[in-house]
Structures are given as C-alpha cells and as structure tokens.
Amino acid sequence: METDTQDVLPDGSQLAAIDLGSNSFHLIIVKIEHGEMRTVEALAEKVQLGAGLKDGMLSDEAIQRGLDCLSRFAQLLGSVGPERVRVVGTHALRLAKNRRAFTVPAKRILGSRVDVIYGLEEARLVYLGVAHSLADDAQSRLVIDIGGGSTECIVGQRFEPQSLESLQMGCVSYGDAHFPGGRVSRGNYRRAYEQARDQIYPIRHRFNARRWEECVGSSGTLQAIETLLTQNGLEDGGISRRGLAALEKRLLKFKTMDDIALDGLAASRRGVILPGVAITSALFDVLGIEHMRTSRGALREGVIYDLMGRLSHEDVRERTVNALMQRYAVDTDTADIYERRARTFYLATREAWQLTPYDWDLLHWLTRTHEIGMAIAHKHFNRHSAYVLRNADLPGFSQEEQELLAVLALGQKGKLKADFFADIADAELPRILYMLAIIRLASCFKHVEVLEQLPDFSMTAGEQSLSLAFPEGWLDDHPLTERELREEKLVLGKAGLKLKIS
Secondary structure, eight states, X not given: OOOOSSSSOOTTOEEEEEEEOSSEEEEEEXXXXXXXXXXXXXXXXXXXXXXXXXXXXXXXXXXXXXXXHHHHHHTTXXXXXXXXXXXXXXXXXXXXXXXXHHHHHHHHHHSSOEEEOOHHHHHHHHHHHHHTTSOOXXXXXXXXXXXXXXXXXXXXXXXXXXXXXXXXXXXXXHHHHHSGGGBOOHHXXXXXXXXXXXXXXXXXXXXXXXXXXXXXXXXXXXXXXXXXXXXXXXXXXXXXXXHHHHHHHHHTTSSBGGGOOOTTOOGGGHHHHHHHHHHHHHXXXXXXXXXXXXXXXXXXXXXXXXXXXXXXXXOHHHHHHHHHHHHTTOOHHHHXXXXXHHHHHHHHHHHHHTOOHHHHHHHHHHHHHTTGGGGTOSTTHHHHHHHHHHHSOOTTOOHHHHHHHHHHHHTTSSOOOGGGGTTSOGGGHHHHHHHHHHHHHHHHHHHHHHHSOOOOOEEEEETTEEEEEOOTTHHHHOHHHHHHHHXXXXXXXXXXXXXXXX
C-alpha cells in the first residue's frame, strides 16, 4: 500500500472525522499529542437526513440541508490535509438509492470522499471510539449505540470487538413509523417498544448479560436519556430499568412531541426522545441489562483512531485482506507475482492516467484477493471472487470500496459488459477502466513469470492509449501471451482504450 512515508504521526498532526448520521452530522478535529488525540474543534448539527428518506430516495430538501451543513463544516477544515480527513455515512445513506446525489457534491465541498459504511463496520468503529474512552482493563463489555436509523450492539474486550450487530431501528425511523404527526399515546409507544423487542430478540443469545460484565451506551440518544434521568431526580447516574420506567411515565403525559418539556431536554431532541426510550427499554428487557453507563466516545472518535492506524501502517484493511487470503487458501506466490506486475503497470501509467495512491491501494487489495473465487469453482472464478468481495463482512472497508473491488474482480477476465458498471458513477468510469486495464494486462504475465524472468519491455501511456514494446522475437517465442495480449487489445479497444503492441 502507498501510505504516509512516516511510521508514526508526529506530535501536532491534525486529523478530522465527519459522521453523517441519520439524525445529526458531527465534525471532530483533533491534534495528536504523544500518540493520543486531543480535541481541537467539535461541531454537531441536527440535519435529519433520515427524515428525508422516502421509498429509498433522499428528498431534495434533505440533501440540501446536508450540503449546507457540510459547507459550514468545510470552513474549519482548511488546516487539515484532505488525506487526513475521513467522512463516513451511515444508515440513511446506506439505504438511499440516490445517495450519489449527496455524496458527489459533498466530496466537492469537503475535498474528501464520502465512505458509506455497512452496519457492522459502523459497529466496529463505534466500539473503537468507546474503548479508547474507557479504562484499558480486561473486563468484557456490551456497547450500544442508538442512532437515527440503526442501533449497533457490540461485545468486546479492551480494543477488540468480539461480536458485532447492526439492527434496523433508530430514533428517527421509529419516530416517523410509530408516532405519526408527533402524536404521543400509550398505544404508539407500545407499538414502538414491541417492534424493537422483536428486532432485538434474534440476537439475545450473543448479547445477553451472561456474555459481558458491564454495559456502556454511546450516542446522543443515550446521553440525553441519562441527562433527563439525573436532572429530573430519577437517577443518580447512568441508566437503569427503574429510571427508564419512571421517565416513560413522565413522557407519556404529554400529548405531542412538541409539548414535551422536561429539565435537561434540548428542543432538538423532543422529536426523538420517546422512540429512543422505547428502543432502550426493549434492549434492557431482552438483553437483561440492569444498568448502563454512557461514554463520550462514539463513531467519530472511532473513525479518528482508525485513521491514525491507517496513517501509521496499522490499517485494519490489511488484516482483513490477509484473513480473506487464508480463509480461501489463496496461492500467495501467484498473488505476489500478480501484484508485482500490476505495480509495474501502475507506475508506468499513473502520471498519464492521473492515478492516485488510493487507486494503488485498491489494485493492491485486488491482486491479493483476485483468485479467492477459486475456492468455490475454477470456472467463472472471477464471478465468485466478485460476489465474495461485494457481500462479505470486510472490517475496515466501506460499501463503495467493496463495490469497486467487486467490479475489478469481475472485470479481470472475459468481456467488459456494460452492466458491470451499473453501480459506478459516470465520472468514475475512466478511472475504473484504467485500473481494469492494469489488472487485465498484469494477468497476461502472471503465469509466464512463474516459469521465467520477464524481459524488459517499454510502456508508454497516453490519455486513452497504452503502448507495449517487447524485445525482438520475444512474442514469437511466447504465442500464448501474444494471443492474450491481442485479445486484450480488442476488449480494451471496445471500452475506449487503445492498446498498441510491438
């Protein structure tokens, strides 16, 4: 991988993370001091992106609210290099079929790409943020994060999560579904509680009280509940079953969400506090939780710690790729050769094709995993590799990264069909074609290199062309390679890239 040339982040380095939640957007900017992070700036805005999600589509109004918020966040990012900013999108963007209508202009505003992450990756990052905020002891803990559209549950010890789950329930989505028009009633509340209980029930065996020693809550919802309990004299600290029951009674005395007025409740929380209490009560009842304390650590802090690892050569994605190779018994010698040859093509073309270090990261991961489909069947192994890369739980990888790796794996051989690129934005197509050309050409040589040393051959790249010049007679002595190169010339030519062979 191409990463920062330094082994550690020097003191004074600044990093930033933006959490694009279904209810609120959060920005945190930190300075690294002695290997730890110190918060420099922290902002949060209630955007309610999830409230603008109807039938899988984000409304224009919700998109504009989000982009306006990011324009304000961007003013604080001038001192942070774009490679040291990570932006993650969660439940609302996971579900949105038109998410690129938001992520593309968001990238222009921030200068950094938006990584939409799967639920289990969100859970991993939440745990990382919480674990760094707690004592580094050997005590096992259950960490719960209730967001606007999803709830993450994690059991782990120290900094290592052991069980991860993301449930499709959140305080915004439940507010819309169970409290229409903001009306408060015992029946509405009961329906929200029962649906939450039904969703939690299937995970009870992995997350019940026998699996952990303490319970920690992360998120604005759980912190708001704790504040209400303490400021209204219902609890001395933390959240308990008794306190939740007393808070539920007080909240149900109001007629509408807008009427709710309790000490410690911010106006921005009125519309989500009751569904948040319903979800929390269901979690307590099904998982056997007696008491929960809350932590300031959350997804955004987890993103920072994960980014620190990436920039210090401790990228969890490398561990994930290595584990994938072991699971599918990858031939490491072939992968090494394939990676070396792909690297040669990348270095020869990166300037003309404007490829970036991140593009090499994708190529690197693909060369290590391109043959995992062989464990399923040799025939159409590229399809099997693509399926695994798209659908497996791959810690550290975003949804888009998995989709891109799947496209590269699928397109490593055979025809380049138009439907391969259905999930790729038009602006990204030239870059993807360049990377496909690199891995397809590298594939032409990986078996030759097992038997003999490859000769020096020259490569000259143009904006839409690549010329390969071999020593005289070499192609005549290697008719199989010559045929494969001629086939690539036809395939890449149809895709718009002219390959010249001499």
